[in-house]
Amino acid sequence: MHGEKDELKEDDKKSNIQMKRPPATEVLYYDDPIITSFKAKVLNIINDKYVILDKTAFYPRGGGQEPDLGLLEDSEVINVFKQGDVIIHELKETPKFHELEDVAGKVNLIRRNQLMQHHTGTHIINAAARKVIGKHINQAGAFKAEEKARIDITHYEALTKEQEQKIEEEANRIVESSIKVKKDLMPRNVAEKEYGMGIYQGGAVPGKNLRIINIIGTDVECCGGTHANNTSEVGKIKILRSTKISDSIVRIEFVAGEAAKKEEERYSAILSQMSKMLNVASNEVFSASKDLFEKWKLGRKAIKKKQKVFLKDLKLKIPDKDEFNDEDTVKKVAAIFKTQPEHIVKTAERFIKEIEEYKSKL
Ligand SMILES: [Zn+2]
Known part of the structure; x- marks a missing residue:
């Protein structure tokens, strides 16, 4: 959080306002995690775009979690950060409201909810990884944005596909078990005594009192x-992917909730494009793609090595049906084509075109 201070220092210099140090901002985002609207008093407006309120429901960037966005009256909040215990809202444009006036704040709930799903999801994956891989797993870092999240865990080798899958299964088991997430403010010594030093997954935390997130029986x-x-x-x-990023750290990227739904829809959209392109049903795409790839290889070999191939050998056969889900189908086809899922439609298009060219040269 060192960068934040410098940011405002620069602004203080430009500002003519002799501002007293504002009092600590009262935070509303802990009381109710899905609070959307609130009223607050404007204490300071610095450089026409940095607003300090007496209280706020906007979560400031911190702990690897991206900030809330939304509106103060009709002014767009494009960034929220903390300087000491003062929360600063950065606006896109000069607001119509003034200092000492009351304003209505509105947090973008869709974004807040997604960030929350990703943050609680991070704790869940941490617990799931510890259960699946071993007690040596700790969080070495994390980042939660709206689109996706990642957690870096302490582990000395890359995860196998099977381990990745098991962690995902265990994480979803925790979700489906509907476990209460308790949030308590506790004196440091009490928290350490009760839960051990494992509570410091996000690194050292200053202060006498600690906020403890307790997924009962699962993760503290x-x-x-x-x-x-x-x-x-x-x-x-x-889980989107895992990567070994250093000798002792593995990064797991994932999506949760709405973002996970979107991810699934992305695969379904690719599959439906493929099914149109190949003119087969969705459950025939895998078989048709495999056939297409084999015929393309055969045609290419025939032209390159001047091998004898009959036109009928390049004719696509009637595809078999399968029972894979949309995502698995797309991933399996991508593996055959040796490309990324988002490129399989273009690749299939190219194969079809090239097979036609091979045919004309036979
Ligand atoms: Zn956390």
């Missing part, structure tokens, strides 16, 4: 983020 962490009240609110968790 000291954390300042916004969290669901129950694991069921996180929705489906999908």
Whole structure:
């Protein structure tokens, strides 16, 4: 959080306002994690775009969680950050309201909810990884944005596909078990005594009192983020990929809730494009793609190595049906085509065109 201070120092210099140090901002985002509207008094407006309120429901960037966005009256809030214990709202344009006036704040709930799903999801994946891989797993870092999230865990080798899958399954089991997420402010010594030093998953935390996020019987962490009240609110968790990023750290990227739904829809959209392109049913795409790839290889070999191939050998056969889900189908086709899922439609298009060219040269 060091960058934040410098940001405002620069602005203080430009500002003519002799501002007293504003009091600590009262935070509303802990009381109710899905609070959307609130009233507050404007204490300072610095450089026509940095607004300090007496209280706020806007979560400021921190603990690897991206900030809330939304509106103060009709002014767009494009960034929220903390300087000491003062929360600063950055506006897109000069507001119509003035200092000492009351304003209505409105937090973008869709974004807030997604960030919450990703943050509680991070704690869940941490717990799931510890259960599946071993007690040596700790969080080495995390980042939660609206589109996706990631958690870096302490582990000395890359995860196998099977381990990845098991972690995802365990994470979804925790979600489906509808476990209460308790949030308590506790004196440090009490928290350490009760839960051990494992609570410091996000690194050292200053202060006498710690905010403890307790997914009952599953995971206890000291954390300042916004969290669901129950694991069921996180929705489906999908691991996108895992990568070994150093000798002792593995990064797991994932999506949860709405973002996971979007991810599934993305695969369904690719599959439906493929089915149109190949002119077969969705459950025939895998078989048709495999056939297309084999015929393309055969045609290419025939032209390159001047091998004898009959036109009928390049004719696509009637595809078989399968029972794979949309995502698996797309991933399997991508593996055959040796490309990324988002490129399989274009690749299939190219194969079809090239097979026609091979045919004309035979
Ligand atoms: Zn956290």
